[in-house]
Amino acid sequence: MPADFVREVDYVARLARLFLEPEEKEHMAGQLSDILENARRIQELDTTGIEPTSHVTELPAVLREDRVRPSLPLERALQNAPRRKEGFVRVPRITLSEEEQE
Amino acid sequence: MNYDVVIGLEIHVELLTASKLFCGCSTAFGREPNSNCCPVCLGLPGSLPVFNRRAIELALKAALALNSEVQLQSRFDRKNYFYPDLPKAYQVSQYDQPLARGGYLEVEFEDGIHRVHLERVHLEEEAGKLIHAGDSIIGAGHSLVDYNRAGIPLLEIVTAPELHSGREARYFLEDLRTVLLYSGSSDCKMEEGSLRCDANISLRPKGSRELGTKAEVKNMNSFRSVELALDYEVGRQERVLSEGGKVIQETCHWDEEKKQTIALRSKEGSSDYRYFPEPDLLPLVLESSFIEELSRQLPELPARRRERLQEQYGLEKEEAFLLTANRDLGDFFEEAAKEYPDYRHLAKWVQGDLLYQLRESLKKVDELEPGLLADLLLLLDEGKINRPVAKELLAEMVKTGADPKEMVKDRGLEQISGRDTLLPVVEKVIAQNPEAVENYRRGKKKALAFLVGRVMAETQGRADPAELNRILQEKI
């Protein structure tokens, strides 16, 4: 398995915000490589002129009336929030540090 | 400067629906945080979106008002990225099959009318709101998230890169705002966040056809900020280029206090949004009869109205602009004009005293009967009341909706212009104020005003100023 695939794995893991330990990453790179190779077999099929299926249901969109419905009470809305501050959800620093910009 | 400035704007406008785009939560502004939320707009596991019909209608109306070509078939896509204000870690938006393509707005710049083209108009959902500890995202140790705004329908309007200065951007935005108000799609209040603008700006050597590297400018909270931020950015980029440097493609945050843009570096690769068709929403298929019906529902749009106000009422361009920009005021003017043919005079009062009084008493123009202003001005024209009295009456009309004709009658406010009535009063005042008379004779003009004031006081302000002046001058 080529070294640039590991770099791809790095890129994809960052894109997906999945922190992987080095051993995890290596192990996964091997499995992913196999899975993707299997997946690539679909390249063998001729799909010229074939429309992609994004929905099996061939009906047009459903539209609902613009009517206000009751919302969840605040306590319900935030009942599972790990970090809160009064009525808000709290999150740590958003801007990137020097390291994270690498 | 040796460079041409190229600016493109990306405007987001919240549509005026009662409920959100995909759920029934209220879109009302200013509620307690996280009190307008439900499983759908919070993106709780298992939740699913369902389109709001009115959002589609308002989006289409806006697109039509902007001369954009409505696509009878369009689709929604997921734009995937991670940010705490994005509940599902994707935004439902439209990527390659937007609601409308193209379009334009004709804007008057200093050198004439320009047609500013649009690339597209599409529908997407709002994210929640972030409040940063310390008021700025830069250096904030933590942030707070309010999801009330998440899921509100948003119209995205993208212009072609055809603007060339901060001022042009501002003019464009002002006109865009007017058009959107007329189409009824949004209330366009930047201060409430229902209209937001990001800009892409680059410089290129004069005459060059290639686009330079662009910077994205965000966080401009008023049309004026847009102008200032873009002017600043032009200056910054020019400095970089003339010193032989290269402009980096980055996102810049406008700091309102420091009046400068600050680069916000973001991770490379973080803008791979992995767009793919939204599986939870079926494609939007519109009937052309539906589009035609919406088109018919559009009122006369600003550009046309401005022209017509000038043609039909002989108004000056500025007057037409003002009466168009403030739609209700324009409507009021046209109603009143049915009963009062001196249009210029009417326009002056509407834009001047009426507007002033409305602001003072915090009233809206549609609370006042247009006919009443017509009556007031007729009384003035007929000499039945004088200007100062008219102004007072107007103030009261705005506050209480009272009828000027009745007020004049009941309070005996008719103007006094009869010489016989005025003469004795003038003589009395002259007699009582010998000093002032002396002062005036010596050349002190203010003394005359004083004497006029005394007569006014004596006559409860009803003296005809012109006649009064004549008599006084005679007698002194």
Add this chain to the structure above:
Amino acid sequence: MNLYEKTASELSRMLQSREVSAVEVTTSFLERIDQVDPHLKAFITRTAEQALDTAGRIDYFRQQGEQLHPLAGVPVAVKDNISTMDLRTTCASLILKDYIPPFDATVITALKSAGMPILGKTNLDEFAMGSSTENSAFFPTRNPWNLDRVPGGSSGGSAVAVAAGMAPLALGSDTGGSIRQPASLCRVTGLRPTYGRVSRYGLVAFASSLDQIGIISMNALDSALFLNLIAGYDPLDSTSLPGEVPDYTAGLEPGLEKLRVGVIRYGSTEGFDPEVTEMVQKAASLLEKSGANVGEVSLPLTDYGLSAYYLIAPAEASSNLGRYDGVRYGFCAGGDSIEEMFNRTRGKGFGPEVKRRIMIGTYALSAGYYDAYYLKAMKVRTLVRRSYEEAFKKYDLLLGAASPTPAFKLGEKTGDPLQMYLSDVCNITDSLAGVPSLALPGGAHTSGLPLGLQLTAPPLREKLLLQMACFFEKYSEQAPRRPVLDFIEGGSSDEL
């Protein structure tokens, strides 16, 4: 015979005739769960109190002479990826270990309105990704027919609950075979409805264009009864189908004279146990003898379909699982910065299979690869759909196997994801086409492990599937019906 050995239809009848009370019925199942679940581990959360509460209320209303739903008082087990209000819904993941939904899935609202006591939430492969229930972050579930074997997945918990008499009915979900394959491995009946027939609102999304909630039961009539309750248009699910829901319990025993059945010849049967192929042939002969027109249909795109599925499903999953970021709910690993929090939360909270699929999905959608992977897979999906349309021009029904093998050993395939994915080879193309499909007991392997048949019909023809399942129940030899649970002291349940 114990109440827990009765079918849902039998229980419904007994409850309606007041032969038994709902409390007695629910108690019987709760005791059964106490007895056998410690060995099988089908349940993540048990809700004995609430179940008895519901049962008590049903008894009360029935006493008052109120008209109740036929399923009132019939208990049910629910797969733990279906949202239940105020009852934790974990998806068998650490990242949702303590998540408590503030709302019910539409199907749950339906079963609560009908008065069905909920016995508990059943185990699954994490986020429904898997074919053995070994990917659960908590513990694997064991096959009651042989405790060293997997029950299949991802709805393993639900299949075992029904197979071992812990529940007469269970809700599961099927994306690429997650109801049918475990049903086959546990000798129960598993129905995947037409895409859109049953509302997905409240089903924690894995692959939105493929997911469907379905039913696990002991027989077709039970499935029909339950389908009547949960099928139908839901205004909260834009992909749910409009139109009337027929009475699935009516006319379940027609003749077969005009029926055209296509026996599926898979693209490659490498990896198929020969007894599975034999089972399908026997079933085909039975149909022929009984008057049906039986022919052969090949689905050459099966292998390509499998590859396409393993791009489409992970791609949608990578997007659906983005929301688990530690901000609004679920596990949060903390961190100095939001980026650190995202990465650590997701790195720690997700299991290896989930991470693998997120990686594949993210890759397949990423810039530069979208066309070759995801877009191409969507086109292959169109080809698969067309091949079904062609097949259904010639045949009313397709017959095949619900799994290429009987239950494999725990740990046998966990080291090789591709091998594991092949367990779905019989089920995946049905999912891609959005057609309804039903797994039913097809006989026993010489090892004693169950084998399952699979029937596939055109869209919205669930009735036909149920009719055929009834036919097979009647005419094919199907003993024993229940597994012998050796670990129970003092004997085990008898066969019927």
